[in-house]
Amino acid sequence: MGMLNLDLTRLYFGDYVGDTMDLTADQHTVFQKLLLQLWLQRPVVLKTRWLRKQSRLSRGDWHFIHPLLLEPLGTALAGVHRWNEAIRAYDGRRLPPFEWQILRTLVLARDDYTCVYCGSTEDLHADHRISITRGGSNALDNVVTACAPCNLSKGPKTIGDWMKSRGSTKSVKNARGPIRS
Numbered sequence: 373m374g375m376l377n378l379d380l381t382r383l384y385f386g387d388y389v390g391d392t393m394d395l396t397a398d399q400h401t402v403f404q405k406l407l408l409q410l411w412l413q414r415p416v417v418l419k420t421r422w423l424r425k426q427s428r429l430s431r432g433d434w435h436f437i438h439p440l441l442l443e444p445l446g447t448a449l450a451g452v453h454r455w456n457e458a459i460r461a462y463d464g465r466r467l468p469p470f471e472w473q474i475l476r477t478l479v480l481a482r483d484d485y486t487c488v489y490c491g492s493t494e495d496l497h498a499d500h501r502i503s504i505t506r507g508g509s510n511a512l513d514n515v516v517t518a519c520a521p522c523n524l525s526k527g528p529k530t531i532g533d534w535m536k537s538r539g540s541t542k543s544v545k546n547a548r549g550p551i552r553s
């Protein structure tokens with residue numbers, strides 16, 4: 373049943389434990405699913421219909437749960453927008469450790485804790501597809517989950533150059549990064 377993903381609690385800038393202590397384990401799972409979608413899709417405001425769709429709950433279940441979730445989701449969304457505003461100051465530069473940790477948490481969860489290049493689920497890093505030194509950004513669509521061997525082997529190379537240097541394109545799965553609807 374529902375499990376609290378401690379990694380994802382990091383994406384909530386309020387008092388996670390205090391603000392969600394009335395939730396059951398299953399409700400935590402729904403809350404964390406919505407928290408992740410707030411980060412990935414960054415809606416301007418919370419819309420009930422959108423939230424219900426993201427939750428994948430039936431109307432009845434959603435009706436029951438949503439009064440409990442709205443306030444912490446509002447707090448979470450404010451944090452998402454504040455953070456995204458704050459990291460603009462680092463365009464063209466590496467993020468400081470705290471901000472990088474947030475981005476890494478987000479990217480790994482989005483990619484289901486799987487290397488987008490080879491499918492490994494161990495020793496995962498977040499990798500700039502286009503490196504900062506080549507003008508790549510810290511935006512979500514430029515950062516993907518990569519295992520340590522892929523990350524180290526790719527280094528600052530472009531994905532194209534990296535594949536050529538490995539002499540094979542077959543071993544690089546999904547090299548364009550995850551496509552999310």
Ligand SMILES: [Zn+2]
Pocket residue numbers: 487488489490491492518519520521522523
């Ligand atoms: Zn890999």
